[in-house]
Amino acid sequence: MKSFIANFEIYIALILLTGIGLLSSCVTDAEKYTVDYNKEVTGEIRATLTDAPLVPPRIEAKHNTKVIVELEIIEKTMRLADGVDYTFWTFGGKVPGKFIRVRQGDLVEFHLHNHPDNMLPHNIDLHAVTGPGGGAEASLIAPGKSAQFSFRALNQGLYVYHCATAPVGMHIANGMYGLILVEPLEGFPPVDHEFYVMQSEFYTTGRFGEKGHQDFDMQKALDERPDYVVMNGAVGASSGENAMKVKVGETVRLYMGNGGPNLVSSFHVIGEIFDKVYVEGGTLTNHDLQTTLVPAGGSAIAEFKCEVPGTLHLVDHSIFRAFNKGALAQIKVVGDENHKVFTGKEKEEVYLPEGSSIQSISSGKQTSSDEVIEEKTLEERLAAGKILYNQNCMACHMELGTGIAGTFPPLVNSDYLQALPDKGISVILNGLQGEILVNGEKFNNIMPAVSLNDDQVASILTYIHNNFDNGDGLIKAAEVKEWRNKK
Numbered sequence: 001m002k003s004f005i006a007n008f009e010i011y012i013a014l015i016l017l018t019g020i021g022l023l024s025s026c027v028t029d030a031e032k033y034t035v036d037y038n039k040e041v042t043g044e045i046r047a048t049l050t051d052a053p054l055v056p057p058r059i060e061a062k063h064n065t066k067v068i069v070e071l072e073i074i075e076k077t078m079r080l081a082d083g084v085d086y087t088f089w090t091f092g093g094k095v096p097g098k099f100i101r102v103r104q105g106d107l108v109e110f111h112l113h114n115h116p117d118n119m120l121p122h123n124i125d126l127h128a129v130t131g132p133g134g135g136a137e138a139s140l141i142a143p144g145k146s147a148q149f150s151f152r153a154l155n156q157g158l159y160v161y162h163c164a165t166a167p168v169g170m171h172i173a174n175g176m177y178g179l180i181l182v183e184p185l186e187g188f189p190p191v192d193h194e195f196y197v198m199q200s201e202f203y204t205t206g207r208f209g210e211k212g213h214q215d216f217d218m219q220k221a222l223d224e225r226p227d228y229v230v231m232n233g234a235v236g237a238s239s240g241e242n243a244m245k246v247k248v249g250e251t252v253r254l255y256m257g258n259g260g261p262n263l264v265s266s267f268h269v270i271g272e273i274f275d276k277v278y279v280e281g282g283t284l285t286n287h288d289l290q291t292t293l294v295p296a297g298g299s300a301i302a303e304f305k306c307e308v309p310g311t312l313h314l315v316d317h318s319i320f321r322a323f324n325k326g327a328l329a330q331i332k333v334v335g336d337e338n339h340k341v342f343t344g345k346e347k348e349e350v351y352l353p354e355g356s357s358i359q360s361i362s363s364g365k366q367t368s369s370d371e372v373i374e375e376k377t378l379e380e381r382l383a384a385g386k387i388l389y390n391q392n393c394m395a396c397h398m399e400l401g402t403g404i405a406g407t408f409p410p411l412v413n414s415d416y417l418q419a420l421p422d423k424g425i426s427v428i429l430n431g432l433q434g435e436i437l438v439n440g441e442k443f444n445n446i447m448p449a450v451s452l453n454d455d456q457v458a459s460i461l462t463y464i465h466n467n468f469d470n471g472d473g474l475i476k477a478a479e480v481k482e483w484r485n486k487k
């Protein structure tokens with residue numbers, strides 16, 4: 001009982017203290033985190049705007065100034081994925097919209113233009129604005145009109161902007177979002193590279209990868225079941241040939257936004273650790289993070305140093321989105337190996353516990369052997385084969401079919417493959433183990449059976465025969481089917 005009373009007194013004291021703390025922090029926080037808007041700004045400059053993954057340079061002036069932003073809304077059809085088009089509604093002609101960079105205390109004079117060729121009225125809601133609708137009402141305009149409004153950037157942060165014209169969800173789903181950075185007047189500490197990456201989803205009438213022009217699917221958007229989750233507006237927009245590039249030893253700051261419209265991103269960089277994150281794009285900093293949540297309509301600023309060479313994968317760690325729906329961007333880090341930080345593979349041996357047999361990597365449903373399949377042209381097989389090869393074979397045989405010496409045999413000009421009477425069908429469908437000789441080099445390893453349908457096997461084999469110098473020719477799905485039936 002005594003201890004209860006003692007604890008009780010402590011509780012009361014604590015409650016009183018927190019109360020006082022809250023009261024005083026109300027006043028000081030407002031002063032601490034927003035600027036004095038009575039202070040005059042001097043001069044004016046025109047904002048430099050950039051498309052992802054580029055970030056505009058910081059404004060160098062030592063004093064606050066008027067920053068004039070001119071942003072044009074353009075409705076246009078562009079690539080969403082290879083062979084897939086979509087009619088995007090954009091801030092500046094690309095998705096995500098132009099990156100805008102101002103400083104805390106700057107006065108932003110915003111000019112929004114709705115291109116005369118557009119079909120619809122639009123506006124802009126900038127989360128960096130203190131004012132009704134973030135500027136939405138002040139900026140609503142029909143095609144062929146411009147609107148102007150001004151706001152004082154009171155709070156530091158990385159803010160999302162988006163269209164807020166009804167139906168709001170549809171305007172956002174069609175690509176109307178971007179980022180505006182309000183950095184401290186003196187700027188952030190310098191880094192070697194700054195990049196702009198924004199995640200978002202697309203809800204299309206056709207499934208992921210279905211060719212042709214795709215329309216917006218309202219029901220899928222309501223169900224929050226996107227076919228595409230992408231970084232920087234399209235599948236592959238900032239990966240592969242479009243990857244961002246840095247050198248070993250350089251520092252990177254990522255301005256990461258999430259346009260939604262629905263999903264929350266578990267933002268992660270495969271191969272790096274965030275040294276510092278401005279949590280949710282604000283002023284709170286956290287350190288040593290693996291994954292940071294980026295809410296729909298929110299952001300994060302993540303910093304790291306690239307100590308070793310290789311390709312970093314920027315993903316939503318809700319991982320099917322990354323590998324099956326497009327939520328992947330890449331940073332290629334070039335330079336010398338640093339074995340003090342990472343050795344690379346030091347050794348590989350066959351690991352074969354007793355009783356194990358060939359594993360199967362399944363890639364979905366098998367085509368039953370009596371299903372009628374349409375044959376494809378050589379061009380179609382090569383195109384489909386490239387994608388399937390990259391998904392199913394590249395991890396071991398490498399993108400260019402070179403393999404890895406001593407472990408994965410080459411598919412380029414392979415005498416082993418060329419000598420197979422079934423052109424390689426059995427290797428894919430049954431797997432392969434035991435010692436083999438490929439172009440004079442011995443391999444003794446295990447290739448798991450890869451379960452693909454007849455059509456897919458035909459495309460992959462056509463691709464590796466034609467592209468990797470194993471003689472040309474078209475392999476038909478019917479041949480694969482025949483092989484299966486014979487078995």
Ligand code: HEC
Pocket residue numbers: 389392393394395396397407408409410411414416417424427428432433434435436438443444445446447448450460464
């Ligand atoms: C998990 C790694 C792995 C994957 C994935 C894989 N392979 Fe292999 N592949 C191997 C290994 C290991 C061997 C050699 C097996 C042995 O030593 O007997 C091999 C052998 C082969 C060979 C015969 C040797 C040669 O170089 O000509 C062919 C052809 C082949 N693979 C094609 C493919 C194709 C096509 C795919 C994709 C559908 C694929 N592989 C996926 C690991 C893999």
Ligand SMILES: [Cu+2]
Pocket residue numbers: 089121122123163164165171176
């Ligand atoms: Cu709009």
